[in-house]
């Protein structure tokens with residue numbers, strides 16, 4: 001069962017704003033994303049305006065504000081991948097899925113995340129879908145890969 | 156401790172703890188600034204204020220660098236000017252460049268800098284911003300594409316207003332100023348004060364305008380378009396029209412309003428007097444019957460929304476009086492309509508306010524009577540200036556005119572509403588009369604005047620020591636209210652205005668007024684009070700008349716129906 005937000009918050013002293021980032025990480029670790037409701041609760045607990053919390057959270061790439069899709073696509077944007085065309089790959093994926101990196105498609109099937117180097121430079125450009133790596137992708141192969149995941153989702 | 160530093164090859168005195176900018180200002184040397192805000196901690200983020208320190212051979216930001224002994228500063232060396240110019244070129248690189256269509260055309264800091272630094276070509280081309288304009292608020296329009304991320308609005312909203320509904324969102328080139336979850340400003344805790352507009356260097360923030368509807372009403376023969384203006388307008392409109400700052404131009408303003416096509420011209424100061432009659436009666440009643448104290452004023456719609464959001468437990472403390480704007484709206488469409496025979500549904504009632512929150516107030520559900528809105532459109536001082544220019548009115552060639560009667564005559568006490576502390580002074584004058592039957596001997600309460608954020612005084616009314624406080628700037632209201640909640644302070648009566656210094660420095664006023672100009676507005680208000688003979692609201696002959704002919708008595712049945720209201724706890728995202 002999921003931990004309630006309040007259980008997470010109570011691990012930290014009320015009003016201690018310096019814990020903002022660990023709290024947000026904790027919540028995201030638990031719920032997969034930061035919902036509006038949880039941001040408001042954090043604000044109440046830390047006596048902090050939610051605009052500030054949202055400002056801090058959007059500063060870091062690690063936080064997301066919508067739940068992960070059934071298939072979570074991570075696109076490596078490290079140097080090696082960049083040189084070999086990961087930007088085109090990312091754009092192709094965004095077009096295919098219909099949303100920008102950091103978001104989840106309306107049907108909930110895909111979510112996209114940009115990540116810094118995944119440590120698989122030999123496979124560049126590389127993506128991972130729910131932890132499965134796909135090596136040396138290009139804008140053609142990517143469509144086939146995503147098509148097959150979509151079929152799985154529709155089964 | 157003071158020492159000498161060299162500025163532009165001249166020795167000048169500097170004190171330890173000062174910034175370079177402080178010293179420059181004292182010596183009349185102007186360097187441009189963008190992110191800097193007076194009396195606030197410098198962020199040093201825009202780099203516009205750079206100067207060259209020959210001692211270290213480096214460019215430093217003058218707003219955030221403390222002076223050091225032996226510094227040799229150049230404020231306008233080739234290197235300095237070149238870097239300032241580059242900063243402006245970078246700011247322009249993603250700017251929409253639609254100056255001709257912008258509300259801030261001819262009054263924009265970015266335009267001025269670009270002109271001063273002689274930017275004559277587009278050297279740096281960036282990807283244009285492409286964000287949504289947020290028109291969700293009834294008072295404030297946000298156009299993030301014109302934003303240069305100076306952060307001034309964020310700081311004012313947090314540090315002066317204690318609201319904090321906007322902040323920097325995202326990072327790097329994707330940074331924007333936005334609300335929690337990028338929702339519309341209307342669902343945020345924004346209190347519509349407009350102080351963010353007042354500090355914005357560009358057209359990224361502006362008031363919501365109702366020009367098309369107003370213009371069509373002015374030319375609609377079936378409508379009787381009437382106007383009222385707040386006590387602060389006559390002393391602050393001058394700057395908007397490039398006339399002498401702080402000058403009272405009441406007479407020619409009346410004439411200009413009629414030229415624009417307003418059929419009847421009323422003075423909201425009349426209903427400021429009416430507010431005093433009702434509010435002083437309410438205070439006396441609360442004190443006598445053991446009602447909820449401290450009573451807190453309710454004229455400022457920014458403060459009211461703030462209370463509904465952040466201090467709902469204090470709603471019973473709020474005076475039930477509507478604001479002067481809404482009282483005027485209500486009596487125009489009842490009392491005046493009855494007297495003149497103009498049907499309420501044919502009246503289009505406009506108000507000119509120094510304030511953007513008044514636009515919000517006018518559309519509150521409670522501000523209607525039997526389905527008819529008290530006030531139909533609200534213009535800021537800036538928008539009135541715009542109207543006057545649009546109608547080609549030459550203010551230097553107008554004979555002064557008076558207001559229409561009734562609803563046009565005022566006391567000088569009502570005029571004090573324009574300044575922080577003014578409602579309090581006016582209320583005390585009348586409350587004293589209600590309690591003792593006499594008049595105060597000394598009207599002036601010096602301790603309640605001026606720009607200080609929180610002012611306190613004790614007034615002796617017939618042996619009763621009445622403790623009062625006056626607050627301006629909602630961040631100061633938080634401090635005072637929290638100390639009351641903790642039981643550290645007690646008062647009978649508190650005046651709270653959202654804007655620093657009160658309405659004369661409201662969010663609808665001329666942008667770019669200097670501190671001196673704003674002080675002059677306040678001085679003019681107090682001069683009017685010194686000069687004039689009717690200094691108390693209860694002696695205003697039209698006030699006596701409206702009670703005789705229509706309202707009967709303060710807090711009477713009609714007053715309750717038309718002049719009083721309720722407030723509600725508001726659920727917004729804090």
Ligand code: SF4
Nearest residue numbers: 312345346348349351
């Ligand atoms: S209008 Fe006032 S409360 Fe609203 S964003 Fe601007 S400064 Fe903040």
Ligand code: SF4
Nearest residue numbers: 302303305306308355
């Ligand atoms: S909206 Fe205006 S005041 Fe706010 S950061 Fe942008 S340019 Fe500065």
Ligand code: FES
Nearest residue numbers: 190199201202218
């Ligand atoms: S004004 Fe000094 S850095 Fe912005």
